[in-house]
Amino acid sequence: MEYTQNALAEVIRQIPSPDKEIMDEIYRQWDKKAKPLGSLGRLEDIVAALGGIYGTVHPSTGKKGVIVMAADNGVVAEGVAQSDYHVTTQVTCNMTCQDATVSILAHMNGAQVFPVDIGMYEDVTCPGIIDRKIRHGTANMAKEPAMTREETLAAICTGIEIVAELKEKGFCFFATGEMGIGNTTTSSAVASVLLDCPPETVTGRGAGLSSEGLSKKIRTIKNAIHDRKPDPKDIVDVLGKVGGLDIAGLAGCFIGAARWRVPIVIDGFISSVAALAAVRLAPTCRPYIFPSHCSAEPAGKMVLEALGMEPYIYAGMYLGEGTGAVMAFHLFDTALEAYNKIPEFEDVHIEAYEHLK
Numbered sequence: 001m002e003y004t005q006n007a008l009a010e011v012i013r014q015i016p017s018p019d020k021e022i023m024d025e026i027y028r029q030w031d032k033k034a035k036p037l038g039s040l041g042r043l044e045d046i047v048a049a050l051g052g053i054y055g056t057v058h059p060s061t062g063k064k065g066v067i068v069m070a071a072d073n074g075v076v077a078e079g080v081a082q083s084d085y086h087v088t089t090q091v092t093c094n095m096t097c098q099d100a101t102v103s104i105l106a107h108m109n110g111a112q113v114f115p116v117d118i119g120m121y122e123d124v125t126c127p128g129i130i131d132r133k134i135r136h137g138t139a140n141m142a143k144e145p146a147m148t149r150e151e152t153l154a155a156i157c158t159g160i161e162i163v164a165e166l167k168e169k170g171f172c173f174f175a176t177g178e179m180g181i182g183n184t185t186t187s188s189a190v191a192s193v194l195l196d197c198p199p200e201t202v203t204g205r206g207a208g209l210s211s212e213g214l215s216k217k218i219r220t221i222k223n224a225i226h227d228r229k230p231d232p233k234d235i236v237d238v239l240g241k242v243g244g245l246d247i248a249g250l251a252g253c254f255i256g257a258a259r260w261r262v263p264i265v266i267d268g269f270i271s272s273v274a275a276l277a278a279v280r281l282a283p284t285c286r287p288y289i290f291p292s293h294c295s296a297e298p299a300g301k302m303v304l305e306a307l308g309m310e311p312y313i314y315a316g317m318y319l320g321e322g323t324g325a326v327m328a329f330h331l332f333d334t335a336l337e338a339y340n341k342i343p344e345f346e347d348v349h350i351e352a353y354e355h356l357k
C-alpha cells in the first residue's frame with residue numbers, strides 16, 4: 001500500500017462490522033448449555049465476539065502470532081530511562097533464539113513471535129527479525145518532533161501490512177508487543193495528550209527508573225508537549241510529535257487486524273496507548289481489539305478505561321514485549337473449549353439438572 005493519509009483512510013473505510021446475527025446465535029447456544037445461565041461470565045462474551053469476527057458460530061483461534069514492534073527513542077538522551085538502545089537490540093535479538101521472556105511465554109501458549117525492526121537505532125543481522133526500519137530511532141522530542149508526518153504514516157501503514165502478510169501465511173489471531181527503551185516516556189506523552197491528563201498523572205517508572213529520573217521524565221514530557229504542541233484531534237500529529245515508531249506501528253496493527261477481520265490482543269501500557277490511538281483514528285476497529293492484563297504503570301488502567309475495556313488479568317506486570325497478551329491467549333482457548341465441549345441440557349441425563357431445563 002502507499003504510505004499516505006489517503007491510503008490509510010481507504011483501509012479504515014474498508015473495515016467490516018462483526019457479524020451481529022452470529023454473535024446473537026452464539027449467546028443462544030450458550031444459554032442451552034448444561035450450566036447456570038451466563039455463569040462463564042466474560043468467557044461467553046469472548047466466544048460471541050470471536051464468532052462475530054470470524055463469521056462463524058464455531059470459532060477457533062487457529063495459528064497465533066505475536067507482533068513485536070521494536071524501535072528506539074531519541075528522548076532517551078534526556079536521561080528518562082534506566083538503560084539505552086543496547087538493551088533494545090539485545091532483547092529483540094533474544095526474541096529470535098527463544099531467550100526473551102515473550103518467546104518463552106509464547107511457546108507455552110502455542111504462539112509464534114515476530115519481532116519487527118520498525119526503527120531500532122542499531123542495524124542487526126539476526127535472522128528472524130523482520131526488517132521494516134523507517135529510521136534509526138526517532139529524534140529527541142524534547143528538542144524537535146520525534147518524526148515527520150510521512151514517517152508516522154509509514155509506521156502506521158507498516159503495521160497494517162505486517163498483519164496482512166501474516167494473515168496470508170495463515171495466522172489469524174494476534175497479540176501485540178513492543179521493545180524499545182524510552183517508550184514509556186513516549187507512551188505517557190501520547191496518553192497525556194489523548195486523555196487530556198497532566199503528565200504527572202500518567203507517568204511512571206517504566207523499566208525501573210529512580211525517583212530523580214521520574215521527576216526528570218515528567219518535566220521532559222511536560223516541556224515536549226508544550227513545545228511541540230501536538231493537536232489532540234489529529235492522532236497522526238500526536239504520534240509523530242511526541243510518540244514513537246513502535247506505538248505508531250502497533251496502532252497500524254490494530255487497524256490492520258480490523259481491516260483483515262482477525263482478533264488482536266492488547267498487551268501492557270505502550271500497547272494500550274497504541275490501541276487508544278488506533279480507536280481514535282478508526283473507531284470501527286474497536287470490536288476487533290481485546291484487552292489482556294492491566295499494566296502496573298500508573299496510566300495502564302486509565303487508558304483501558306478510555307477504551308471502555310476491563311482487563312482479564314491483574315498481575316502487577318510491567319514487562320511489555322507482549323508477555324501479558326500471550327498469557328491471555330490461554331483464556332481465549334479456555335472459552336472456546338468450554339463452548340465447544342459443554343453439552344446441552346437436552347444431552348445430559350442427570351436428575352439434578354431436570355429443574356433447570
Ligand SMILES: O=C(O)c1ccc[n+]([C@@H]2O[C@H](COP(=O)([O-])O)[C@@H](O)[C@H]2O)c1
Binds near residue numbers: 082184
Ligand atoms: O508494557 C508495559 O506496561 C511496560 C511498562 C514498563 C516498561 N515496559 C518495557 O520497558 C521498556 C520501556 O521502559 P523505559 O523505562 O525504557 O521507558 C520497553 O522495552 C517496554 O517493553 C513495558
Ligand SMILES: Cc1cc2nc[nH]c2cc1C
Binds near residue numbers: 091
Ligand atoms: C532486560 C529488559 C527486558 C525488557 N523487555 C522489555 N523491556 C525491557 C527492558 C529491560 C531492561
